[in-house]
Every structure is written in C-alpha cells, then in structure tokens.
Amino acid sequence: xxxxxxxxxxxxxxxxxxxxxxxxxxxxxxxxxxxxxxxxxxxxxxxxxxxxxxxxxxxxxxxxxxxxxxxxxxxxxxxxxxxxxxxxxxxxxxxxxxxxxxxxxxxxxxxxxxxxxxxxxxxxxxxxxxxxxxxxxxxxxxxxxxxxxxxxxxxxxxxxxxxxxxxxxxxxxxxxxxxxxxxxxxxxxxxxxxxxxxxxxxxxxxxxxxxxxxxxxxxxxxxxxxxxxxxxxxxxxxxxxxxxxxxxxxxxxxxxxxxxxxxxxxxxxxxxxxxxxxxxxxxxxxxxxxxxxxxxxxxxxxxxxxxxxxxxxxxxxxxxxxxxxxxxxxxxxxxxxxxxxxxxxxxxxxxxxxxxxxxxxxxxxxxxxxxxxxxxxxxxxxxxxxxxxxxxxxxxxxxxxxxxxxxxxxxxxxxxxxxxxxxxxxxxxxxxxxxxxxxxxxxxxxxxxxxxxxxxxxxxxxxxxxxxxxxxxxxxxxxxxxx
Amino acid sequence: xxxxxxxxxxxxxxxxxxxxxxxxxxxxxxxxxxxxxxxxxxxxxxxxxxxxxxxxxxxxxxxxxxxxxxxxxxxxxxxxxxxxxxxxxxxxxxxxxxxxxxxxxxxxxxxxxxxxxxxxxxxxxxxxxxxxxxxxxxxxxxxxxxxxxxxxxxxxxxxxxxxxxxxxxxxxxxxxxxxxxxxxxxxxxxxxxxxxxxxxxxxxxxxxxxxxxxxxxxxxxxxxxxxxxxxxxxxxxxxxxxxxxxxxxxxxxxxxxxxxxxxxxxxxxxxxxxxxxxxxxxxxxxxxxxxxxxxxxxxxxxxxxxxxxxxxxxxxxxxxxxxxxxxxxxxxxxxxxxxxxxxxxxxxxxxxxxxxxxxxxxxxxxxxxxxxxxxxxxxxxxxxxxxxxxxxxxxxxxxxxxxxxxxxxxxxxxxxxxxxxxxxxxxxxxxxxxxxxxxxxxxxxxxxxxxxxxxxxxxxxxxxxxxxxxxxxxxxxxxxxxx
Numbered sequence: 001x002x003x004x005x006x007x008x009x010x011x012x013x014x015x016x017x018x019x020x021x022x023x024x025x026x027x028x029x030x031x032x033x034x035x036x037x038x039x040x041x042x043x044x045x046x047x048x049x050x051x052x053x054x055x056x057x058x059x060x061x062x063x064x065x066x067x068x069x070x071x072x073x074x075x076x077x078x079x080x081x082x083x084x085x086x087x088x089x090x091x092x093x094x095x096x097x098x099x100x101x102x103x104x105x106x107x108x109x110x111x112x113x114x115x116x117x118x119x120x121x122x123x124x125x126x127x128x129x130x131x132x133x134x135x136x137x138x139x140x141x142x143x144x145x146x147x148x149x150x151x152x153x154x155x156x157x158x159x160x161x162x163x164x165x166x167x168x169x170x171x172x173x174x175x176x177x178x179x180x181x182x183x184x185x186x187x188x189x190x191x192x193x194x195x196x197x198x199x200x201x202x203x204x205x206x207x208x209x210x211x212x213x214x215x216x217x218x219x220x221x222x223x224x225x226x227x228x229x230x231x232x233x234x235x236x237x238x239x240x241x242x243x244x245x246x247x248x249x250x251x252x253x254x255x256x257x258x259x260x261x262x263x264x265x266x267x268x269x270x271x272x273x274x275x276x277x278x279x280x281x282x283x284x285x286x287x288x289x290x291x292x293x294x295x296x297x298x299x300x301x302x303x304x305x306x307x308x309x310x311x312x313x314x315x316x317x318x319x320x321x322x323x324x325x326x327x328x329x330x331x332x333x334x335x336x337x338x339x340x341x342x343x344x345x346x347x348x349x350x351x352x353x354x355x356x357x358x359x360x361x362x363x364x365x366x367x368x369x370x371x372x373x374x375x376x377x378x379x380x381x382x383x384x385x386x387x388x389x390x391x392x393x394x395x396x397x398x399x400x401x402x403x404x405x406x407x408x409x410x411x412x413x414x415x416x417x418x419x420x421x422x423x424x425x426x427x428x429x430x431x432x433x434x435x436x437x438x439x440x441x442x443x444x445x446x447x448x449x450x451x452x453x454x455x456x457x458x459x460x461x462x463x464x465x466x467x468x469x470x471x472x473x474x475x476x477x478x479x480x481x482x483x
Numbered sequence: 484x485x486x487x488x489x490x491x492x493x494x495x496x497x498x499x500x501x502x503x504x505x506x507x508x509x510x511x512x513x514x515x516x517x518x519x520x521x522x523x524x525x526x527x528x529x530x531x532x533x534x535x536x537x538x539x540x541x542x543x544x545x546x547x548x549x550x551x552x553x554x555x556x557x558x559x560x561x562x563x564x565x566x567x568x569x570x571x572x573x574x575x576x577x578x579x580x581x582x583x584x585x586x587x588x589x590x591x592x593x594x595x596x597x598x599x600x601x602x603x604x605x606x607x608x609x610x611x612x613x614x615x616x617x618x619x620x621x622x623x624x625x626x627x628x629x630x631x632x633x634x635x636x637x638x639x640x641x642x643x644x645x646x647x648x649x650x651x652x653x654x655x656x657x658x659x660x661x662x663x664x665x666x667x668x669x670x671x672x673x674x675x676x677x678x679x680x681x682x683x684x685x686x687x688x689x690x691x692x693x694x695x696x697x698x699x700x701x702x703x704x705x706x707x708x709x710x711x712x713x714x715x716x717x718x719x720x721x722x723x724x725x726x727x728x729x730x731x732x733x734x735x736x737x738x739x740x741x742x743x744x745x746x747x748x749x750x751x752x753x754x755x756x757x758x759x760x761x762x763x764x765x766x767x768x769x770x771x772x773x774x775x776x777x778x779x780x781x782x783x784x785x786x787x788x789x790x791x792x793x794x795x796x797x798x799x800x801x802x803x804x805x806x807x808x809x810x811x812x813x814x815x816x817x818x819x820x821x822x823x824x825x826x827x828x829x830x831x832x833x834x835x836x837x838x839x840x841x842x843x844x845x846x847x848x849x850x851x852x853x854x855x856x857x858x859x860x861x862x863x864x865x866x867x868x869x870x871x872x873x874x875x876x877x878x879x880x881x882x883x884x885x886x887x888x889x890x891x892x893x894x895x896x897x898x899x900x901x902x903x904x905x906x907x908x909x910x911x912x913x914x915x916x917x918x919x920x921x922x923x924x925x926x927x928x929x930x931x932x933x934x935x936x937x938x939x940x941x942x943x944x945x946x947x948x949x950x951x952x953x954x955x956x957x958x959x960x961x962x963x964x965x966x
Contacts, residue, residue: 016809017807017809309839309842309843311835311836311838311839311842312832312835323823323824323825324500324823324824324825324848324850325824325825325827326499326500326824326825326826326827326828326836326839327826327827327828328826328827328828328829328832328833328835328836328838328839329828329829329831329832329835330816330827330828330829333813333827335827337825340806340807341806341807341808341809342806342807342808342809342820342825343809343810343811344808344809344810344811344813344816344818344827345809345810345811345812345813346811346812346813348812349795349811349812350811352794352795352811352812353794353809353811355794355811356792356794356809356811359792359794360792365807367807384867384868384875385867385875385877385943389901389902389941390901390941390943392867392868392875392877392943394868394875412919414897414899414921414943416897416945416947418872418873418945418947419872435947436895436947436948438897438921438923440921458872458873460868460873460875460897460945462899462901462943462945464899464901464918464919465919
C-alpha cells in the first residue's frame, strides 16, 4: 500500500512577482497552462495505490488546491475515483511535524506498514516514467524498513542544494533502478566543493522526495526526536476519533511542536537510510533563471510569453499576463509582468529577487502578499481600480458557491452581472439577476451573493464610499467557516 | 509688436510609451507635474506683446491644449487677459506651411510688420531669463528685416541635430546677446564631424526657434518657394473674412500644399538670415536618455519617479505612473511604465524605441496610438477592464461639459456616480444623479451625459454586450462638432 503525501507550503519569494504568499509557487502556471500543484497531483496519482493522495497544506491554500485537484480529476477519465484527502496546518512547522501527522493519519487508516511517498508540491519532474520506476524501487526498499530518499545526478556545480554521498550499492534486479546506502548527507557546498562533487560522480542532489513505511518514520522520529515524537502522538490522540476531511489540526498544540526539517530531524541521523537514483528531469524551480532554463530559446536566445515586442534583444526571459512589454537593445534580463507589478532582473542574479520581497514585507506593501487577483473559497476577485473614492472589482463566483452573508459599514456596492446567474439578497429581499441586470447594496445593509447556476458567474462590483479595506466585512453566516 | 507662434505637432515616437499619437510629447508631464506645452506657453507669454499667443496644431489636440493653457492662465494672476488663439491644421504639412498661415493671420490682425516668434511646443528651456534676453535681441534684428534663428552652443558632439556655422559677428550693444550672420546651415553630421564642430567653437545647434516679421517670412517664401507661397495666399483668400477662433483650415486645400520644413524652404536659402546666441538650458527632449539627463541622479546614479524598488541597481532611469517596478542587479537601463505598457531599454539606445512604435503601428496595435486614459473635449476616460464580455471605464466629465447625444447598437451601459453631479438623459427621461446613484442605458437607447456642476464628475461605466469599440457610437448632437 503506497500513499503519496504532497507537502504544499512555502511562498517561493524568489519567484515574485508571480509567486506571492497569497498565491504561492505551487499555484504558478507553467507554459503548458497547468500549475505545479496539478502536475504534482498527476504524478502522485500515477503511483498511488487505492487512488488515495494525502496533501498537507495551510488552511489558506485549501480551497484553491482542492479546485486545482478537481480540475485534474475532471481531465482524467470520467470514472476518476481518486480520493484527495487533506491535513490543514494552522501554522508552518517545517517538514518533520507535517510528515509525522501524515504518517499517523495513514497508519490509522491503512495500518502502520503502509508506505508513504513524500513529495514537495512545487518541484518539476519532466520524466514521469522514470519517476514511476524510481518510486517502484523505493517502495520495495521502504517495505523492507528502509528510509528512502531520492538522489538526483548533478548536472552542474550547484551551490544551492544539499548533497548526498553514495555508500555501498544495494543488490537488486538488473532491471531495477540503482540504489545505494547513504554514506553522508552534506550541507550546501561552496563552488569549489560543488565542482569537486560533480567530478567525483558519487554525489547526488537531495531532491526532498522520500519514501518509507509509516512505522519506520515514526520509529526513527521516536529515536532521534523524542520531544517531537511525544508532541505529535499527544496531538494525534487529542483529535476526535471521527475525523472529517479536511483534517484541521489544533492551532496551539501544533504551534508548540518543534519546527524542524525531516533532513535534520531524521534522515541525517538514522542508520537505515538509502538513496535511489532518480533520473527525473527534476527542477526545484528555485529562481527565474531556473524557469527560463526549462524552455527552448528562440534564435536570439529569448524565451517569450505574452504580448512582447523586441528590438535587438538577446538571451532574455520575458513574460507578461496581459500588458505590453517592449524591450530595446538589452540582453540577459528576466522581465516578468503580473498586471500590478513588473520585475526587471539580471538573469544571473534572479535569486536576489527575494531582497525586493523583503523590502516590500518590511513596508507592509500589498504586492509582497497579494496579487490583483485574489482567490477565495467561492471563486476569485480581480481589482480593476483602487482609488480613494471608489474600488472596482470583477468577481467570479463558481457554480453552486455562495459568499458570506455580510455587511459593510463604510461602503455601498453596485453589482452588474456580466455572465451567468446571480441570486442576490439585499436586506430581506431576494432576487435573481441575469447578464445586463444590476443591484445596489446600500451601506450597512445585509447582503449575500450566490451563483445558483451551472456556469461561472461574472459580475462587476463598483464600491462607493470612503474606505474599501477587506477588514470592513462583517460576516454573519459563511459556508467556508470564516465567521 | 511680437506675437509668439507655438507649433504643436509631432507625436514624439522615441518617447513611447508615454508619448503616443493621441497624447503626444507636448502633453508629457515633466517631474514638476507640468506639461511641456504649459512650459512653452509660459515662456511665450513672458515675451508676448499684447498678451497674444497663436498656436498652430492639429484638430485632435485642440481641446486638450486649450485646457492646458487654461490651467496656465488660472495659475497666473487672476487678472490674466492673455489671448490664446489657435489655427487648426487638418493634416500635417511640416513647418513652412504652418508658419505661413500664422504669418498671414498675424499680418491681417496686426499689420505685416508685426514680428512673430516661432517656437516648438515640445522643447525645454531651463533658463527663462536668457530666453527673454535672446528674444529681445532677435526681435530687434527681426524688426530690421532679418530672418533670425536661435543657435545653441553645443555641449557635446551630438549627431542628432542640424548645425549652423557662424559668419561675421553683428555689431550691437555690449550688453546685448551676441548675434552673427549665418555662414552655412549644415545637415546632421557624423560623430567625427560633430566632434570637429564642437572643437572649432564656431558652430551652433539649430534649435528650431525663429523670429521674423510676417512680411520678411512671406517675402522669403515668395522668393524661394513660389508654389507654396501661391498656395497659402490662395487658401488664405478663400477663408471667410469673419474668421472665428479656432481657425479651422480647409482640408483639401491644405493637404494640397507642399510638405516642407522652414529650414529647407527658406532659412537655408535666404541671404538675410542671422543667428542669435541662445544660452537657454535647451533640450529637445528627443529621447529617454535626454530626459534622464535633465535630472540629478542619486548616489547610485539612478533617477526614480513613482513606486520603484531596487536591489543593487545603478545608472538607471525608472518611471512609473502607478504600478510597482522592481529591478535587481541591472544598470544603464531606461524603464518606463504607463499602466498598459512597459518599456525596458538600454540607456544608450533609447532612440531605437521608435522601432518598437513602428512594429506596433504595422500591427495596428492600440498602444501605438492610445493610452488607457483617452482625452476627449468633455474630459477623459480611463479603461479599467477591456474583456470580451464587458468593458469598464472611469469617466471624468469637466464642469459644464456635455457628451454627445448618442446610442449604441451592441452594448448597454451601467453608470455609477462616484463624485460630482450627473445630468443623465435616457430615452426621453432626464434625471440628476449624485454620488452612489446609478443609471442603466439599455442597448439602442438614446442617451446623453452632462456635468451641470462646478466640480469634475467622476463615474464608473460598465458596458455589457458583445462589442465595445469606439466606432459603435452613433452621435446625434454634439457641442464639439463631432456629429
């Protein structure tokens, strides 16, 4: 029994302005129009026994992740019966506690000898068949009680990754993917050391993908991290026996757990760690430069997405959602536009984008966290105008979804339906609006918006008043638990 | 009698994306928040006799220019009685015909011996006192029958300008600005020649500023361009004796005139041409590099306007209206954002921006011509959303202005007043709306919008339907003559 566990956490600040806290790296779309999270789920379903996948993520990312997964399942055969389960973390405690909660959950459901395959949600694997083969070898080793990690053959002297030094080769079927004992985990090296590792050939990149039995991991945790182990056990036992999905972990107890990575907590300490060779076409997509390298360049060395005009431009990566980007006589730049912000970076220094995000965070700038399009459990809104005297949004409400019953103290709202059907409650009145019909919600009036149709509802909301912050929403009823 | 004549013509494609055909270079705002056209009018009023200024421009630029002028006059003393007159060109025929029409108009009004001071609307003069002194000398020479041009002492070996070689110095008051006969007009030189001119010291840049009596210019035109002279005379005589301002020239007759610059037509050929030394702090603002050189740089050599975040950026000019620009590890770039487009150019190659504009023109791309904010005689509109299923605009209607009585075949409109007062006619109904009130204009319904108040009217217009082009406006009555 193999249950994939997808860890979907960090914001990926080096990929700003596309990746932001409210819409992080796993949700980024690649050139094929699919998100990293969608690719990861497809990869997981390809190896999952019982069509079951467990995702550990933050509450804020739950609804959007669920929607991405639903789209993946819709694209799969109509008889898709995959079971996408979720554990929602109330705070981030790094990977070791998250994996422990997943292990306890899977053990309770499938037995302690069930295997788990731990995968980050935001990495790219371009060789899915090799992935299946590597997982097959890893699962066999995990079933024998090993803690298995996936090693990527280095292609260049990378200083941004941890390395694994190979030990003795493990015996196995000639057809099977090679596996070795782990001689040593080593920290991110300097360039000379990384170059040496590359030449020696007996080093692998640590890809952050793991496979083990639930009990193997929990025993290793008990042996090497007794405090963390005791904490997760106590937390688990405190949960109701009748757990519903998504499983929301208790905030205080989870926040009290040590914050530690699986590498530090277990893998670097345990004796039964092995590494399988994983020729995955792997990338952690850690920077704009890494993304630019995913694609074939054109004759001038450029990679372009969106409306771009160039005059004598070389070796640039230019991406725009919608707005026109023009470049003249430049080279080796990353230019990325997201509608509300544009990044211009030296291609070789794209890692330093996080310095910009730090500046924005320090100033509490919205663009550090939010896009002009903000995703909500019921759909999304895009800010079209944000002025002192009005705010204009395009709202998209998914079929069957309903916003909270709410009111505002400092703004009125004017809704005009563009597409679909809206059921609108204003005060005690309820009406159904079609395209080209509108409604007015006076200040301080209870109101609710619902899409009773089977297509997306699009409407333009014009807010008038003197304050338009998201904190001027008083919620009375909410199907998404936000009251 | 000295009448300044402001020539306001070309689009300034090298300053895209800020300068575009629908909102050209004279309307560009400098760092002080004022447009080049406003600066030019102020400069003109400072030397104008009888407080009279004549502007020759295109019909499309008339209303916006008039508004800029009104703001300048409002800022001047409350007793401003300046008279800003306009001649509107139905097509562009270069400078010689435009100046000829101005000469005929001024001669008819003030006599043929009145002097005219011809000034481009889109150049910068940073030493207004020197300008007044140079004009004073030029006027005295013009009164004596000379054709006077203004020569700028070169500060570097510029290859983008025409040069004037100085001839004999003219006698004059020791206090007066120096003046010389013109030995020769020379074409834009190559770099070696320009360097030579710079070292010789007896060359001046031709700034495109001229001063002469009306009859001096017309006589020179008659002598050297008899066809053009006959054409403008015939055109002038065809005009009604009772001319109203703005004076709109007849399209067919004007288009039939030779298109030729004053330099080629007259200045390079006439014998009575002199040049006054003009130490004006002059710039033709011909490129983004030229603009970047107007300002003091910060410690890192950067000049920044608008919301900009930098990480180790040097010697860049970064300008944004509203959107966030972030730059990382780059140098010597021009980065300019206008909301709907962003330019990234090597600072030394910013002249090549016109290649981008050519590409956009060839593809009939809106961004070659229009901004997201479009100026109309009644005010302006800004496009907030332009999608297949709706278009959203913010309209600003100036006090007392009224849009045409119109209807649309393919869209309905929903108006919500944000600020000010709207008088709205829909079908045969008329109503007055205040902030937070709205109106609906069904498809194919006659409607009209007016601002009866004394403050700007701001409203959000949501268009629904399946086509939102500006050509779906059927106008029935229009106070601006657009029916």
